[in-house]
Amino acid sequence: MAEKSWMYAVLEGVQQEMQQDPKMSWIFELTPPVASNPGMPVINLETEFGRKRVVNTGIDENWMASCVLGAALAGSKAATYIPYQGALIPFEVIQNVAGKLRHMTGGKATPGCVWVIEMTGQTPGFAGQHSCYEEDSYYAHIPGVRTVIPSTPYDAKGMMISALRSSDPVVYLYPAGLRTLQGEVPDEAYEVPLDKAAVRQEGNDLTIVSSGAGMPGVLEAAEKLTADGMSVEVIDLRVLKEMDTETLVNSVGKTKRLLTVDQSYYTLCPGAEVIARVAENVEGVKFKRIAFPDAPPPASPEMFTWMRPNAGHIIEAAKKMV
Amino acid sequence: MKYEETNKATSTEVDAPSSESRRGFLKLAAISGAAVSVTKRGALANGEIGFWAKDLPDDKLIDMYRTILKIRWHERTQADKMLADPSYRGYNHFYAGQEAVATGVCAALRNDGPFEQIDLVYSSHRPSGHAIAKGVDIPTMVAEMDFRSTGMNGGYAAEMHISDPSVGFIGADGMIGPAPVIASGSAFAFRARESDQVAVVFAGDGNYAAPHFHSTLNNAKLLDLPLIYVCENNLYHQYAHYSYSCPHKDISDAAAAYGIPANVVDGQDVVQVYNAAKTAVDRARAGGGPTFIEAKTYRYYNHWGAPGAKEGELGAFGYDPLAITSFRPEREVRAWMQRDPVDISRKILIDWGILDEARAAEIETEVKQEIASAFEWAMQQPLCNPEDALKHVFAEGTVPARQFG
Numbered sequence: 044m045a046e047k048s049w050m051y052a053v054l055e056g057v058q059q060e061m062q063q064d065p066k067m068s069w070i071f072e073l074t075p076p077v078a079s080n081p082g083m084p085v086i087n088l089e090t091e092f093g094r095k096r097v098v099n100t101g102i103d104e105n106w107m108a109s110c111v112l113g114a115a116l117a118g119s120k121a122a123t124y125i126p127y128q129g130a131l132i133p134f135e136v137i138q139n140v141a142g143k144l145r146h147m148t149g150g151k152a153t154p155g156c157v158w159v160i161e162m163t164g165q166t167p168g169f170a171g172q173h174s175c176y177e178e179d180s181y182y183a184h185i186p187g188v189r190t191v192i193p194s195t196p197y198d199a200k201g202m203m204i205s206a207l208r209s210s211d212p213v214v215y216l217y218p219a220g221l222r223t224l225q226g227e228v229p230d231e232a233y234e235v236p237l238d239k240a241a242v243r244q245e246g247n248d249l250t251i252v253s254s255g256a257g258m259p260g261v262l263e264a265a266e267k268l269t270a271d272g273m274s275v276e277v278i279d280l281r282v283l284k285e286m287d288t289e290t291l292v293n294s295v296g297k298t299k300r301l302l303t304v305d306q307s308y309y310t311l312c313p314g315a316e317v318i319a320r321v322a323e324n325v326e327g328v329k330f331k332r333i334a335f336p337d338a339p340p341p342a343s344p345e346m347f348t349w350m351r352p353n354a355g356h357i358i359e360a361a362k363k364m365v
Numbered sequence: 366m367k368y369e370e371t372n373k374a375t376s377t378e379v380d381a382p383s384s385e386s387r388r389g390f391l392k393l394a395a396i397s398g399a400a401v402s403v404t405k406r407g408a409l410a411n412g413e414i415g416f417w418a419k420d421l422p423d424d425k426l427i428d429m430y431r432t433i434l435k436i437r438w439h440e441r442t443q444a445d446k447m448l449a450d451p452s453y454r455g456y457n458h459f460y461a462g463q464e465a466v467a468t469g470v471c472a473a474l475r476n477d478g479p480f481e482q483i484d485l486v487y488s489s490h491r492p493s494g495h496a497i498a499k500g501v502d503i504p505t506m507v508a509e510m511d512f513r514s515t516g517m518n519g520g521y522a523a524e525m526h527i528s529d530p531s532v533g534f535i536g537a538d539g540m541i542g543p544a545p546v547i548a549s550g551s552a553f554a555f556r557a558r559e560s561d562q563v564a565v566v567f568a569g570d571g572n573y574a575a576p577h578f579h580s581t582l583n584n585a586k587l588l589d590l591p592l593i594y595v596c597e598n599n600l601y602h603q604y605a606h607y608s609y610s611c612p613h614k615d616i617s618d619a620a621a622a623y624g625i626p627a628n629v630v631d632g633q634d635v636v637q638v639y640n641a642a643k644t645a646v647d648r649a650r651a652g653g654g655p656t657f658i659e660a661k662t663y664r665y666y667n668h669w670g671a672p673g674a675k676e677g678e679l680g681a682f683g684y685d686p687l688a689i690t691s692f693r694p695e696r697e698v699r700a701w702m703q704r705d706p707v708d709i710s711r712k713i714l715i716d717w718g719i720l721d722e723a724r725a726a727e728i729e730t731e732v733k734q735e736i737a738s739a740f741e742w743a744m745q746q747p748l749c750n751p752e753d754a755l756k757h758v759f760a761e762g763t764v765p766a767r768q769f770g
Contacts, residue, residue, distance in 0.1 A: 073603050101574020101610025102541040102602060128540055168456065168512070171526035172538045302770065309767035333770040338758045341749075342523030343512040344454070349751030352768045360770030 047228040049221050051080040052196040053159075056203035057122065058086050059232040061096070067207070068096040068114065070107050070123040075099070108133030111156040112141050112212070120207060122157035127219060130160050130175040134182075141212040142187035155210040157203075164335075165220040165256050165306060165351070170342035176335070177308045179255065182214045183283035183316070189237050190284040192216040194258035196226035198281060201235030209237060216283075218256035240287040242294065246274035248365045250294045251357065252317050253304040254280035261304050264357035273365055283313055291317055292324045300364050302331045304357055309334040331360050417473075417643040418636045423719045427728070429472050429635050430710045430720075433464040434732040436494045437707055439503065442736050443510070444666065447674045452744070455510035457524050458539070459666035460494030465706035466597050466660040467498035469638025470565060473646045476500045476532060483533040484646075485551050487566040489544035491597075491664070492527050492537030495567050499534040501527075504739040513746035520749040521757065541571050541602065545581040545594060552590035552655075563591040563649040571602025573619065574610040582623040582657070589654035593645045594620070596659040597632065601693060603668045620657030632660030633704045636713060663701035 047055070054076060061067045069076055069088055076088035076097060089097045100107060107123040114121035125133060137158065144152040160182070164174030182190045189211050193199040199221075206213040243258075244265050253261040258279055265275045276294050280286065295301045301321055303314025312334045321328060333352045340347055418426070440461045446453040460467070474484040476499060488495035496506055501517065509516030510524045517529055528536025535551070538544055548566035555562045572578050573596075585592045596616050600607055613619055617627035626648070630641045638660055645656035714720040720728070755763040 073605065099605060099609050102571045103574045103576065103610075105576055106574075129542075132542070168454075168523055169525075170521065170523055172540050172543075173525060309765075331770045332767070334767045336755060336767045337764045338755055341521040341754050342526070343514075343520035343749035343754075345512070345749040345751050346520065346754035350754045350766075350768055356769050363770075 044227055044229050045080075045083065046225050047080050047083070047196055048078070049196045049199050049224045049226075051078040051083065051086065052200035052226075052228045053203050053217070054078040054086045054088065055228070055230075056200040056232070057207070058088060058091065060120075060204060060207045061088065061092055063232075064120055066119040068098065068119065068121045070098050070100060070110055070121065072100050072102050072104070072107065072124075072126065072129075074124055074126050076124070102129070104129035104132035105136065108158055109136045111158065112136060112154055115154050115156040115212070116144075116152065120155065122159060122207060124159045124217075125161065127161040127163040127175050128173060130162065130178050131181065133158060133160070137182070137188055137212070137214065138185045142185040144187070145211075146187055153210050154212045157206045157213045157215055159215045159217050162216055162218045162255065163220075164340050165218070167344035167347035168342055170340055170347075174340045176218075176256070176306050176340075179216060179283060179305075179307050179313055180311045182216070183286075183313060185214075185284070188212050188214055188284065189282070190214040190216065191237055191282050192218070192255040193235075193281060194218070194221065194255050194279050196224060196228045198235050198241070200228050201233050202237065202281070204232055205234040205237050208234065213237065216255060220256045221259075224259075235281075238282055238285055238287060240281055240290040241279045242276065242290065243279050244269070244275060244277040246276040247298055248274040249300040249302060249361055250276045250278060250291075250298045251302045251304060251361070252278045252280060252291065252314065254283070254313055255306070257304050257306050257352070260352065260354045261357060263354040264361065267354070267358055268361055273361065275361070280313060280317070283316075286316060286320065288320045288324070291321055295321045295325050295328055299325075299327060300329045302357070302360055302364060303333065304352055305332075305334040306352060307335060308337050310337050329364055331364055333357060333360055415640055415644050417640050421639075425472070426714060426717075426719055429468050429639070430714055430725070431728055431732060432468045432471075432498050433635060433707055433710050434729055435503065435736065436464040436467065436497050437461055438729075438733050438736040439493060439497060439507070439739075440666070442740055443507075444670060444674075446740070447670055447672045451672075453672050454512060455507075455524060456669060456671040457493065457510065458491045458669045459664055460491040462665040462701065462706070463491070463597055463599060463632065463660075463662045464494055465635035465638055465710065466595065466632045466662055467494040467567065468706075469635040470567075470593070470595055470642040470658075471495070471498035471500075472635075472639050473642035474499075474533070474563070474565065480530065480533070481560070482562065484563045484565065485533045485535050485548070487535050487544045487548040487551075487564070488537040489541070489566065489568045489572065490537065490539055491569075493524065495537075496527055496529070496534050500532040501529045501534050503736065504742045507739045508743035508746045511743055511746075512749065513743060514749040514753070515746045516743075519753070519757075541569075542575040542577040544568060545572065546577045549581050549585050549590055549592050552585065552592035552649075553588060555591050556588065561591075561650045563593060563646055565593045565595060567595045567597055569602055570596065570598040570600065570607035570616060571610060572596070573607070573613075573616050578619075579623075582620055582625055582655070585655035586624050589652065591649035591652075592655040593642065593649060594625075594655065594657045595642075596657065597662055598659055599662050599664045601664075601668075615659060617657055617659040620659075625655050625657050627657040627659065629659045629661065632662030633701075633706045633709055634713075635706060635710045663698075665698065665702060
């Protein structure tokens with residue numbers, strides 16, 4: 044166990060799986076699979092496993108996404124790292140092919156592969172084609188594809204290993220803003236389930252639900268609200284497909300108040316699905332949804348930082364609800 | 366359609382003129398382009414050899430030199446601000462080293478007039494050079510890059526997405542892929558409405574790998590679209606050498622496979638670029654369909670630069686920590702700097718008797734002053750109003766704020 048960055052934790056998981064499985068490959072463009080961490084050996088997948096298994100391609104996300112699926116259908120595990128500018132280019136092959144294959148073939152196809160897909164839109168200055176945080180909603184909508192979004196280095200490694208061991212196709216969302224987040228991460232390989240939300244803090248007055256890059260702001264707000272005497276339960280979704288309804292219903296059944304927080308666009312954000320599932324199962328709940336407005340993130344820091352949901356917004360909304 | 370232009374000349378050939386031109390001393394000038402000249406000779410009508418610069422008036426040639434200087438000094442000034450001015454916030458994907466490409470191409474286009482008549486430029490990446498060459502207002506571009514509300518796009522776009530349709534600069538998306546296909550859509554519209562406008566897309570060597578590249582060329586040829594694909598081969602997409610993404614030494618070989626006339630030109634020599642662009646524009650306006658121009662060029666700075674850069678650290682805008690797989694040898698950078706587009710254009714004009722050293726230096730001083738004033742104006746512009754973020758989502762009205770719950 045040691046303090047590791049998110050980035051290092053993810054690659055450590057990939058490295059350990061590649062050491063176990065000599066058939067496994069990793070495909071990337073632009074972002075080399077290299078990570079360092081104080082006091083730890085540098086991980087460089089390209090030099091460790093060679094350029095036949097670890098491939099730096101041309102900029103062609105459609106090929107990368109299709110290639111790992113084709114490898115799966117041929118019986119080899121493969122994963123690819125799609126950087127943010129191309130985050131939705133693989134959509135067609137994931138939505139129209141990978142997600143349907145097992146069902147369509149009456150269970151004969153085994154399309155287990157991993158698409159690591161970056162998310163940006165969290166930082167001023169990017170804007171336009173360089174923001175894509177809303178991809179969580181798009182990918183979560185696809186049947187037959189497991190869509191996960193870790194928010195801690197511990198989960199990042201454990202969910203990467205589970206994703207690589209899964210026989211289902213997995214969209215592993217990678218919030219770029221969390222890349223340098225530090226946390227305790229075991230050195231050995233371990234799994235974190237691909238179907239369970241995590242209760243990060245227990246409480247009785249209010250349930251706050253978020254995921255991925257929304258979590259740091261939620262935890263900051265929860266700490267301040269707790270200090271102010273509110274009893275807050277915090278749930279980190281971790282998994283968008285299939286969403287862990289049970290954990291959500293159990294929590295809101297107790298608190299009767301639900302606040303969802305998303306960095307994704309308001310319309311059809313993950314919080315909208317959370318609210319719908321809770322509304323179907325729990326009577327007499329007070330709901331509130333915080334999200335990014337239905338507008339593309341602008342470049343200007345003044346406009347962007349005003350739009351992005353933050354701890355202050357969460358605290359204010361929570362206080363109005365309790 | 367004939368494809369003579371795709372037949373490679375022998376490596377010793379240079380672009381020396383052989384017909385009687387109004388400038389009898391062109392042979393000397395051609396030497397400046399000899400080092401990497403990779404002419405692909407093509408048969409042209411009426412004894413033309415395609416050295417169209419012979420017909421350019423002096424003031425137009427001087428304008429081209431001035432444009433190259435504007436692009437260069439815009440970036441040098443910006444890089445200095447990144448290094449030295451803590452209040453400066455803009456970032457850039459640098460174009461320095463490639464100035465002759467945008468300048469030579471845009472000099473062959475129609476840039477003034479009503480929107481329905483001017484030629485359109487799509488800049489996929491490194492847009493400030495394309496934008497200046499197409500004729501955008503530099504002070505408002507500088508303001509946009511520093512997120513000011515009076516910037517060219519009101520602070521919404523920033524460097525990677527600048528756009529000014531009023532001069533035919535459709536703009537940048539900072540992406541590998543989409544721009545060429547969309548540019549072919551504009552060319553499609555020109556053909557459908559029987560306009561003689563042309564659409565130009567600038568895209569880097571990295572674009573070769575994207576399916577969009579191949580879709581663009583196939584459809585442009587199938588429909589004979591007035592599209593000029595300018596492939597700026599600066600050898601690197603971000604940090605990876607183009608050999609990682611393209612099996613051809615000359616990317617233009619791929620265009621030839623689609624049946625499209627293709628040229629390789631020395632992208633450091635504005636005259637060679639202009640000549641190739643003029644041939645392409647003439648062909649497109651006459652209904653002869655698309656042309657592919659591969660300009661061999663080089664960027665001096667790293668992939669991008671941002672405020673807070675420290676001189677000497679990681680080469681300031683040189684070596685990047687992410688560039689682990691493949692990065693540029695310093696000797697390669699320096700070798701290309703020996704063939705600087707500013708120096709080459711200046712030398713040509715002096716050699717052709719259009720300028721003398723003193724006037725050339727004076728023009729550079731004027732340009733530096735113009736750029737300095739642009740930055741001075743831009744830095745005094747107001748910052749954006751936060752609530753304006755909810756405007757311009759649709760043609761009318763605003764969308765609701767959702768971030769407060």
